[in-house]
Amino acid sequence: MSRRLIGLPELEDLAIGAAVLGTGGGGDPYVGKLWAQGRIHARGPVELIDADDLADDDLVIAAAMMGAPSVIVEKIPSGAELVTAFQAVEQACGARATAVMCIEAGGINSTIPFALAADLGLPVVDGDGMGRAFPEVQMVSFAAHGLAATPMAIADEHGNVTVLRSISAEWAERLGRALVVAEGGASVLAQYPVRGLDFKRTAIRGTLSLALEIGAGLRRAGRQGKVAIESLTHRLGGAVIFHGKVVQVQRETAGGFVRGTVVVEGLDTHADSRCEVTFQNENLVAIADGSILASVPDLITLLEEESAHPVTTERLRFGMRVYVLALPCAPLWREEIGLAKAGPRCFGLDLEYLPFEQRLAAR
Amino acid sequence: MSRRLIGLPELEDLAIGAAVLGTGGGGDPYVGKLWAQGRIHARGPVELIDADDLADDDLVIAAAMMGAPSVIVEKIPSGAELVTAFQAVEQACGARATAVMCIEAGGINSTIPFALAADLGLPVVDGDGMGRAFPEVQMVSFAAHGLAATPMAIADEHGNVTVLRSISAEWAERLGRALVVAEGGASVLAQYPVRGLDFKRTAIRGTLSLALEIGAGLRRAGRQGKVAIESLTHRLGGAVIFHGKVVQVQRETAGGFVRGTVVVEGLDTHADSRCEVTFQNENLVAIADGSILASVPDLITLLEEESAHPVTTERLRFGMRVYVLALPCAPLWREEIGLAKAGPRCFGLDLEYLPFEQRLAAR
Numbered sequence: 001m002s003r004r005l006i007g008l009p010e011l012e013d014l015a016i017g018a019a020v021l022g023t024g025g026g027g028d029p030y031v032g033k034l035w036a037q038g039r040i041h042a043r044g045p046v047e048l049i050d051a052d053d054l055a056d057d058d059l060v061i062a063a064a065m066m067g068a069p070s071v072i073v074e075k076i077p078s079g080a081e082l083v084t085a086f087q088a089v090e091q092a093c094g095a096r097a098t099a100v101m102c103i104e105a106g107g108i109n110s111t112i113p114f115a116l117a118a119d120l121g122l123p124v125v126d127g128d129g130m131g132r133a134f135p136e137v138q139m140v141s142f143a144a145h146g147l148a149a150t151p152m153a154i155a156d157e158h159g160n161v162t163v164l165r166s167i168s169a170e171w172a173e174r175l176g177r178a179l180v181v182a183e184g185g186a187s188v189l190a191q192y193p194v195r196g197l198d199f200k201r202t203a204i205r206g207t208l209s210l211a212l213e214i215g216a217g218l219r220r221a222g223r224q225g226k227v228a229i230e231s232l233t234h235r236l237g238g239a240v241i242f243h244g245k246v247v248q249v250q251r252e253t254a255g256g257f258v259r260g261t262v263v264v265e266g267l268d269t270h271a272d273s274r275c276e277v278t279f280q281n282e283n284l285v286a287i288a289d290g291s292i293l294a295s296v297p298d299l300i301t302l303l304e305e306e307s308a309h310p311v312t313t314e315r316l317r318f319g320m321r322v323y324v325l326a327l328p329c330a331p332l333w334r335e336e337i338g339l340a341k342a343g344p345r346c347f348g349l350d351l352e353y354l355p356f357e358q359r360l361a362a363r
Numbered sequence: 364m365s366r367r368l369i370g371l372p373e374l375e376d377l378a379i380g381a382a383v384l385g386t387g388g389g390g391d392p393y394v395g396k397l398w399a400q401g402r403i404h405a406r407g408p409v410e411l412i413d414a415d416d417l418a419d420d421d422l423v424i425a426a427a428m429m430g431a432p433s434v435i436v437e438k439i440p441s442g443a444e445l446v447t448a449f450q451a452v453e454q455a456c457g458a459r460a461t462a463v464m465c466i467e468a469g470g471i472n473s474t475i476p477f478a479l480a481a482d483l484g485l486p487v488v489d490g491d492g493m494g495r496a497f498p499e500v501q502m503v504s505f506a507a508h509g510l511a512a513t514p515m516a517i518a519d520e521h522g523n524v525t526v527l528r529s530i531s532a533e534w535a536e537r538l539g540r541a542l543v544v545a546e547g548g549a550s551v552l553a554q555y556p557v558r559g560l561d562f563k564r565t566a567i568r569g570t571l572s573l574a575l576e577i578g579a580g581l582r583r584a585g586r587q588g589k590v591a592i593e594s595l596t597h598r599l600g601g602a603v604i605f606h607g608k609v610v611q612v613q614r615e616t617a618g619g620f621v622r623g624t625v626v627v628e629g630l631d632t633h634a635d636s637r638c639e640v641t642f643q644n645e646n647l648v649a650i651a652d653g654s655i656l657a658s659v660p661d662l663i664t665l666l667e668e669e670s671a672h673p674v675t676t677e678r679l680r681f682g683m684r685v686y687v688l689a690l691p692c693a694p695l696w697r698e699e700i701g702l703a704k705a706g707p708r709c710f711g712l713d714l715e716y717l718p719f720e721q722r723l724a725a726r
Contacts (some may be wrong), residue, residue, distance in 0.1 A: 159530040160538060166523040175523060178545035182537050 006114055007045035011036050013215030018110030020214050020309040025282035026106010026133035028073045028312050035076055041116035046114045047123040051205050054196030059095045060125055061086060061193045062103035063116045065188025068258040068313040069281055075186045081155035082116045085190040086239040092151035093193045099123050105207050106140045111218035131204035131330035132299050134142040135257060135281035137176055139342040141332055142192050145202040152191035156183040177256040204330045220307050225308035229323055238327035239360055241293040242275040243267055257281055262316050275324055279313045284347050286324055294326035294356035297333035297342045299326045311338050326356040367627035369477055370408035374399050376578030381473030382673040383577050386662040388645035389469010389496035391436045391675050400437055402478035409477045410486040414568050417559030422458050423488055424556045425466035426479045430549025431621040432644055433677040438549045444518035445479045446520055448553040451526050456556045462486050467493040468570050494567030494693035495662050498644035500539055501532035502705040504695055505555050509566040515554035519546040529647045540619040567693045581671050588671035592686055601690035602723055604636040604656040606630055609683040620644055625679050642676045647710050649687055657689035657719035660696035664688045689719040
C-alpha cells in the first residue's frame with residue numbers, strides 16, 4: 001500500500017510535471033497550482049492513494065475542466081461548481097465516490113482534482129485515463145476498453161448544471177463540447193464514473209507520482225535547463241527532437257478548442273532547419289523540413305530553454321527559445337484499441353502512426 | 364368539469380387549427396397529425412381535460428420538439444425518446460406527472476403531446492404556455508410569471524438523454540439549443556414541470572379547444588376558403604392584412620432555427636403593393652410598402668387562398684396565393700411581463716409593439 005500526502009509544495013511539482021506530460025494542453029501549471037493551493041491551504045493536504053488501495057466496487061469519478069486552454073486561463077471557476085458536477089454524477093450513479101481521479105495529465109487538469117478532493121475530504125487515486133493530455137472526451141483508456149463516459153455532469157460558474165447520458169464517449173464529447181461552447185468556452189465537469197476493479201484494469205497507472213517526480217527533478221535542476229532536460233529524456237525514454245526559437249505562432253480559439261501551429265527556427269545543431277508543431281489544445285505532430293519527427297499519440301512537449309519548464313500552447317510567443325521533446329506514450333495508445341481512439345487519423349491527420357523512436361532511428 | 368376525447372378525427376382538426384395559431388411555426392400539421400394518429404391508433408383516444416380538473420399539487424409537464432421546423436419535418440422521432448425525456452423530468456422532480464401539456468400551439472407541438480399521452484395513459488390539459496407559437500424556451504407564460512423551465516430533458520433518436528437545470532429559462536434556451544444543434548437540428552424535450560395551482564394561474568387556457576374549433580371550422584368550410592377566413596377573423600378578432608402571391612422566399616436553417624423572409628405581391632385590393640413577412644421559425648413582422656401591419660407578439664398567419672389552410676414557414680414556395688392574417692395574441696403578451704419575454708426587441712427587431720388593431724385603425 002503506497003500513500004502520500006499532497007500539500008502546497010507537492011502541488012508545485014505536480015503542476016509542472018503534469019504540464020510536461022500535458023504535451024501543450026491540460027491547462028496552465030501556474031493557474032492550476034494557484035487554484036488548488038487555495039483549496040488545500042483552506043482544507044489541508046490531500047491523500048494520494050495507489051490504485052491497489054481501491055476496493056473492487058469502490059466508485060471513482062474524474063473531475064476536470066473542458067474547453068479551450070486559452071479560455072480556461074481566463075475563466076477559473078469558484079470551486080463550488082466542481083463539487084456540484086461531482087455530486088451530480090454521484091447522484092446519477094446512485095452511489096458515493098470513494099476517490100477522485102484526474103482524467104488526464106496537465107497543469108490544471110492534474111491539480112483541480114486535488115482542489116475538489118480537499119473540499120470533499122476524499123483521496124485522489126494515482127493514475128488517469130491518458131497518461132498525457134488529449135483534447136477529446138473519448139480519447140481515454142476507459143473508453144478504449146469499452147467503459148462509459150457518462151453519466152457526465154457539466155457545471156458552469158453561473159449555476160447551470162447538466163447531466164448527460166450518452167450512447168458513446170464520442171457523443172459525450174459532441175454534446176459536452178456544445179454545452180461548454182454555449183457556456184462561454186470552458187466549464188468544469190465530472191465524468192467516467194468507474195469501479196475500482198475497472199480502474200485497476202484500465203487506467204494508466206502512476207501518472208501522478210510520475211508527474212511529481214518530473215516536477216521535483218526540474219525544480220532541483222533550477223536554472224540548469226539543459227541538464228534537467230537530459231535527465232528527463234533519459235528517465236522517460238524520450239528525446240530532444242528539435243531546438244530553436246519560436247518565430248511564428250498561429251492560434252485560433254473556436255468550437256471549444258484552441259487550434260494552430262507554432263514554427264520553431266533551428267539553433268545549434270538544428271540551424272538552417274525549421275520545425276512546425278500543429279496543435280489542437282495538445283501538440284499533435286512535429287514536422288521538420290518535410291519529415292515527421294513525432295506524432296500523436298506520442299507526447300510532443302515544448303520546454304523553455306533556460307528553465308526547462310513546459311510551455312502550454314496558449315502561452316507560446318514569438319522569440320521563446322525552446323527544446324521540442326518527444327516522449328513515448330503509454331503502451332495502450334500504441335495498440336489497436338488505443339490508436340482507434342487517439343491515433344493521428346482521429347485528429348484528421350492523414351498519416352500513419354510510427355513510434356517516434358522508429359522515426360528517429362530511420363533518420 | 365369539461366372533458367372530451369381526442370381520437371383520430373379530432374387530431375386532424377387539432378393539427379390544422381393549431382397550425383393557424385402556430386403563426387408559421389410549431390411544425391407542419393400534416394406530419395404532426397400522422398405521427399400522433401399512429402400512437403392514438405395503437406393506444407386509443409386521449410382525454411383532453413380542463414385546467415380546473417387539475418388538483419393544486421398535480422404535476423404537469425410539457426412535451427415538444429425543439430429545433431428548426433425545416434429539420435423537424437425531415438426528422439420525426441420514434442416516440443420512445445419522448446417517453447424517455449418525459450420520465451427523465453419526472454425523475455428529476457421526484458414525482459409522477461398527472462397530465463401532459465403542450466408548450467405552444469403548432470401543427471406538431473400541439474399533436475405530439477397526444478402521442479406521448481397515449482403511450483403513457485395520461486390526459487392532456489387544455490392550455491399551453493403561449494396561446495400561439497414562439498421560437499424560444501423563455502417565451503412562455505410560465506417564465507413570464509417567474510416559474511422555472513427546468514429540470515428540462517432533451518432526448519434524441521440515437522438514445523442520448525440530457526437533463527438540464529438552469530438558472531433561468533434564457534439559459535435553458537441557450538444550452539438546450541446548443542444540444543439540439545449538436546444532435547442534428549431537432550430533438551424532443553420535456554420541460555416546465557408545473558404544479559396544477561401554477562398551471563391554473565399562469566397558463567394560456569383553452570388553446571387546444573380553440574385549435575379544435577378553428578380546425579373544425581376550416582374543415583366544414585371545405586374549399587370555400589374566403590368564407591372560412593372571414594368566419595375565422597370574426598371569431599378571433601383578427602383581420603386579413605394582405606392578400607397576394609408569394610414571389611420570393613429567402614430561408615436559412617442555422618443555429619437550430621429557420622430564419623428568413625417571404626415577399627407577397629398584392630392582388631385585388633392590394634394590387635401594386637408588396638408585403639414582406641420576416642420569420643424566426645414563426646412569423647415576426649409584416650411590413651407593406653414601408654409600414655408595419657403587425658408584429659410579434661400578435662399572430663401573423665399565412666393561409667393558402669383556396670383551402671384556407673395554414674402555411675408553415677418551411678412550406679412557403681413561389682407562386683402560392685395567400686391571405687396574411689393578423690390575430691390578437693393572448694392578453695399576457697401585451698402586458699409588460701409578456702413584452703419583456705416576447706416583444707419585438709426580444710427578436711432583435713428595432714420597433715415598438717403596437718397592437719395590430721391600432722395599426723390598422725391608424726391607416
